[in-house]
Amino acid sequence: MTEFLTAPNPIRTVLVANRGEIACRIMRTCHRLGLRTVAIYSEADSEALHVKLANIAICVGPAASSESYLKIPAVIEAAKTSGAEAVHAGYGFLSENANFVKACEEAGLIFVGPSSHAVAEMGSKIKARHIAKEAGVPTVPGFEGVNAGYDELAKAASELGYPVMIKANSGGGGRGMRQVTSPDALKAAINSAQQEAGASFGDDSVFIEKLIESPRHLEVQVFGDGRGGALHFYERDCSVQRNHQKVIEEAPAPNLPEAVREKLLESALKLTSEMEYAGAGTVEFIMEAGGDSPYFLEMNTRLQVEHPVTEEICGVDLVEFQLRLAAGLPLPLTQDQIVPKGHSIEVRITAERPESGFMPGTGTFLEVNGPAGLRFETGVATGSTVGTNYDSMLAKLISYGPDRENARRHLIDGLKSLSMIGVPTNQAFLIDCLEAKAFADSTFTTGFLTETFPDGWSPNADELTRLRGAAARASFDTGEDDPRQRRDGFRTIYNRRGARTDFVVQDNFGTAELTLWTGSCSAVEVDGKSFDMTDVEATFFEGPDTLYATRNGLTIAANIVAASDAKLGGVGTGLSEGDIAAGLTGLVTKVFVTEGEEVKTGTPLLEMEAMKLVHTLTAPFDGKVSNISCADGETVQVKTILMSIEIEEEE
Template sequence: MTEFLTAPFPIRSVLIANRGEIACRIIATCRRLGLRTVAVYSDADAGALHVRLADEAHRLGPAAASESYLSITAIIGAARASGADAIHPGYGFLSENAAFVRACTEAGLIFVGPSAGAVQSMGSKIEARRIAEAAGVPVVPGFDGAGASTEDLAAAAERIGYPVMVKASAGGGGRGMRRVDRAEALAGALASARIEAGSAFGDDTVFLEKLIQAPRHLEVQVFGDGKGNALHFHERDCSVQRNHQKVIEEAPAPNLPDAVREKLFASALKLTRAINYAGAGTVEFIMAAGGSEPYFLEMNTRLQVEHPVTESICGVDLVEFQLRQAAGLPLPLTQAQIVPRGHAIEVRINAERPDEGFLPAIGRFHDVVPPPGLRFDSGVAAGSEVGTSYDSMLAKLIAHGADRDAARRRLIAGLEQLAMPGVAVNQAFLVDCLRADAFAEGRATTAFLEETFPDGWQPDARQLLTLRAQAATTLIDDAAGGPLRRTDGFRVTQPQRAGTVPLFVEDEYGHADLTLLFGPQRAVRTGDDMVTLDGPSPAVWRDGERIHAVAGGLALTLSARPLSEARVNARAEGQAAGQILAPLAGLVTKVYVAAGDDVKAGNPLLEMEAMKLVHTLLAPFDGRVGRVACAAGDIHGAKTVLIEMEEGV
């Protein structure tokens, strides 16, 4: 702390202009350094973990990011009210907004990051390409498109050669990006990309790049002193992606020739020095699989989500380095001292349903139990609520090992031990990714998910059956007046013969008829399939009439009832054709009908929205609306009964 107090730009208190896991991550470093922390929050985050961890917290505004985490006025006001010396932007939100950097400076606050000029120059992908070319950094063949007409872009696409990518100059995260395989589709792609870019970034400028199909996505962590000097902290591989969003990241990159590695470092440092960059940044590249020429893609002028893998292999704290640079203190390392050791892999834990096309999930965590011995950067804990207002990424799990396979195996084991009951997360899907041959052998490209799961991902059927049976067994073992204490649907004959419990079970993966067999050895039967329940018991949490169970990375929330009772009450369980179920967890935004309304097949009944996904639910047949169990503004979980209809009334 003394060092920061006597620094050229003293820092005593840091406001974190962010939320979730990155806010918690920054708070941890500040606390270790003895710096006071100030959190900011929206109404949706009033009880969030980062708010509880900080020394002080200030409300920004309503849940909408535009009125809270993206409000420069509100954040500067919170910094002044709290007496903060510095603002750390984290990543996302305002972290790459040059106007925010200028506003901080004008308010007499230290911005923990690069200058407004560096943010602005790299924020425009067209300008970044020009700077990179001028610095001698190879870029993907393309056409910048600034001020160009559709005809100019069409001519350029012919010169470049199809397929091409249309990209938003101010874009990121896959928005304003379109693949075009033939000339006839270019005009439509340009129009839609411009509309999306203008809406998302306030700038509809687009440009063209040659599409390098199924490339590797490589990047270099850099750190500049703002005086033309820069260090690199080696490279990462972030090739496993979905919709241009990273899923798994690792350092160093596997199966990368040293000659390519040196090209990456040289190019990244040339660009960093060319703009007199200050602070942490990431220079991203793509390279054809099996190729040897990496092309500059973009520079992110902030900390990256995947920074923990670099920290793990280099033994550094990049947030501390950011704070030191912002305070005017020198970095405590030279390039020769930055020596990578071992291998690290990170996975992003998202609130989503990979089995349902990665639909977002909502709910409340009953518990969050990280695996021992692994780094777990999290923005949630027991009791945390997950809504629809923000990004679905909740946490990151990072494993470090002496070599890549050791890290991969440790991460698989950690994912299998991680327990986050109450909200659907993607950990079982991540386990399957890490086990896939292409990943295990270090051959993953950006086409990894499509090639590994061509028909989409589903949980292993036997693993799901086993977990359902184990959860149901625990539920009825504990239930007072439950099936084991009933006479309907349950028979025990001679001691040497197994008792049977026919059950109807429901969970987020659907419903099934199971027969539990109780005898010398417990087993479960469904149809002709029977599985012995001789493995380790899952971790379980009771929640009224339901149970949360987690085992081997797979998690579910299950309810069970005697099969005979379930069949009698099928309509109450959402199995009847007249019940309209929520296809995803989300917010009901519009309800078009009321009880008693007559509707025709295909008429809209309601709309739901979750993290920018909008679903219109339609009447499945001609009939009358019986019960409307929702209203605009309600948040409902997946498979909740929203409307009941009667056919042909």
């Protein structure tokens, strides 16, 4: 603490202008260094984990991020009120907003990051490409005419040769990007990209690049001193992506020739030095798989989500580096002292349902418990509630090992033992990704997910059946350790009764009718196929109206009844055939049908918005609409029946 108090730019208190796992991660380093922290929060986040970790917490507005986390005057006022000398914005929200950086500078606050000028320069992809070219850094062949019209863009596309990629000048995350394979599709793609870019970033300008069809996504972690000096912390591979959003990241990049690595590092340092960049940044590249020519893609002027894998192999704390530079203190290492060792892999754990097209998940966590021996960066804890207001990322799990295979196996084992119960996550999906041959062999590209799961992801059917059988057995065990009376995790390995019982299990993956044999022969039978249940072990948690069962990273939220009760209409099994229910809590933005309207299978019925995504619910079969119980603009809770589709009787 003394070092920061006597620094050229003294810092005692840091306001963290963010939420979730990155806010918590920044605070931990601040506290280790003896610095006080200030959390900002919206009304929806009053009980959030980052609020509890901070020394001071200040509400900056209502749930909508535009009225809270993105509201620059409110954040600046919170910094002044709290007495903070410095502001760290993490990633996302205001972290790459040049106006926010400038507002901090004008308010006399230390922005822990680059100057507003650097943020603005790199915030424009067109300007970034020009700067890269001036620094002698290869860029993807393209055309960057500012405010170019359709004719100019069409001519450029023809000269580049199809396929091409339309890209938004501002922003990222896949928004404002369109692949075009033929001239006939160009105009519509440009219009669509411009509309999305304008709505997302307030800038509808676009440019064109030659499409690299089978690429690897590589990036270099850099750190500039603001005077032309720069360090690198080697490279990462972030090729496993969905809709241009990274899913798995690792360092160092596997199967990368040393000559290509040297090109990456040299280009990244050239660009960082050319800009006289100050602080942590990431220079991103794209390269044809199997090629040796990496092209500059963009520079992110902030800490990256995936920075932990770099920290693991280099043995550094990049947030500490950021804080030291902001305070005017010398950096603790020179380039010669940064020597990578071993391998690290990170997965992003999100509140999503991969089996349902990655629909966002909501709920309250009954338990959050990270696995031993792995780095677990989380923004949620037991009791945390996940709503629909913010990004779906909950946490990150990071492994480290002496080599890649060791790190991969440790991460798989960690995901299988990680306990995040009460909110749907992508945990089981991530395990399948890590176990896929292309990932194990390091032969993947950015097309990994579509190639590995061409029909979409779903859990292993046999494992799902065993888990359902275990849940059914636990649900109807009437012994003194009846799971229905438990509020904590417990394990059931056998059932004391010997009998055959037929069950209906409804869970987040669907509905199944199964037969459970207990006693000397422990087995579950589905559709004539039998599975031995003798050694099947699972962990269970009792929710308000649901039994959660988890095994090897796969979790179900189950409602279970005896088949006889279901047929008699006793205890409900959930939805009746034809009921259309909300898959999550959200806003009904448009109802497309009316009472009595006849619809066909797949007809859009209504549209919902949740977690910044729009979901369309469709008719499961031909029939007539009835019992509409929602309206445009109405917020509905998960599992609420919104309408029904009745099968019309044949005359």
